[in-house]
Amino acid sequence: MHEASIANSILQIVTDKLSTTPHSQAARRVHIIVGAFRNVDLDSLQFAFDNLRGLYHGCVNCELEADMISARAICLEGNHKYSPDFAHAFRCPVCQGPIGKLLCGEELDVITITLEANPVEANSMEGIFNA
Numbered sequence: 001m002h003e004a005s006i007a008n009s010i011l012q013i014v015t016d017k018l019s020t021t022p023h024s025q026a027a028r029r030v031h032i033i034v035g036a037f038r039n040v041d042l043d044s045l046q047f048a049f050d051n052l053r054g055l056y057h058g059c060v061n062c063e064l065e066a067d068m069i070s071a072r073a074i075c076l077e078g079n080h081k082y083s084p085d086f087a088h089a090f091r092c093p094v095c096q097g098p099i100g101k102l103l104c105g106e107e108l109d110v111i112t113i114t115l116e117a118n119p120v121e122a123n124s125m126e127g128i129f130n131a
């Protein structure tokens with residue numbers, strides 16, 4: 001179940017951010033995007049995250065917000081842009097051709113980490129996660 005290792009990686013990034021951010025006391029929320037072609041089950045990822053977050057300092061109340069990004073591709077011969085999917089064998093709906101180039105759909109990025117500051121207002125910071 002690779003969702004557990006992804007959840008651990010996300011939590012590690014969150015704790016690293018927490019430990020290097022002065023005056024922060026806990027993580028409130030982490031927002032990630034997952035490409036449809038990464039083969040990540042979001043329910044499994046959420047379950048793993050919720051069960052592992054207590055092991056990481058300052059993360060026990062951290063919420064995971066994960067958004068699936070659909071894939072976009074250009075077909076090999078017709079140069080059509082489309083959203084490839086398994087149901088259509090990833091083929092172009094216009095010319096039935098195969099994928100020529102994948103434009104997006106393989107992302108796995110941490111977009112925002114929201115920390116609780118102590119004692120002032122919470123801050124948002126940015127980080128990038130490449131698995």
Ligand SMILES: [Zn+2]
Pocket residue numbers: 075076077078079080092093094095096097
């Ligand atoms: Zn096409």
